[in-house]
Structures are given as C-alpha cells and as structure tokens.
Amino acid sequence: MEPPSCLDDMPPSAKLIYKVLEHDGPLTQKRIVEESMLSARTVRYALDRLDECEILKEQVYFQDARQSLYRLQTPAEETAEEPGVEAA
Structure with a gap:
C-alpha cells in the first residue's frame, strides 16, 4: 500500500501512526x-x-463500545466514496 500524497504535509506523529496502523x-x-x-x-x-x-476509518469497538477502532481506509473504500462513482 502506497502512502497517500496528503501524508507528505502531515506532522511526524501522523506519519508514525499511519505506519503503525499499516503494520x-x-x-x-x-x-x-x-x-x-x-x-x-x-x-x-x-x-x-x-x-x-480521509485515509482513516473509525468504527465502534464491539468489545468496549466506549472506544473506537481505527484503521486505514482501503483503496476500494476511497473509490466508493468519491462522488459519481458506484461501488461494485
């Protein structure tokens, strides 16, 4: 997975978290x-x-609904969310 171009302008902490979630x-x-x-x-x-x-997805963490589960958005999800593009 290639990092998105918007990551270039992010602070080092965001880049680190991107890598942690990627790994x-x-x-x-x-x-x-x-x-x-x-x-x-x-x-x-x-x-x-x-x-x-818009490279992060937040979901409910079902083991403890008070917390959220964070993950990177997949390229298919990115395409599906673009206006005028229908999901397959």
Whole structure:
C-alpha cells in the first residue's frame, strides 16, 4: 500500500501512526498510544489530521463500545466514496 500524497504535509506523529496502523491493523486509541509510544494527546491530534485527509476509518469497538477502532481506509473504500462513482 502506497502512502497517500496528503501524508507528505502531515506532522511526524501522523506519519508514525499511519505506519503503525499499516503494520498492526485496526487498533484502539489506547493500543495506538502503546504501540507508537506517543502521548494520548499527540495520538488524538494525529488521528484528527489523518481523518481530515480521509485515509482513516473509525468504527465502534464491539468489545468496549466506549472506544473506537481505527484503521486505514482501503483503496476500494476511497473509490466508493468519491462522488459519481458506484461501488461494485
């Protein structure tokens, strides 16, 4: 998976979290903090930046509905969300 071009303008923390999610798959914010060794505030900021770039998907974490599960958006999901493009 090739990193999107919008990642070039992101802070280093967002790039690190992108790589953590790319390598480890869907994670809660708590697990991202543990894996990246960044502060919770830095992780929240980086997740917001990745979400603005529309390369992040947030889902309900069914084991604990108070938490969210974060993962990278797949290229098929990106295409399906573009206006005028129908999903196959």
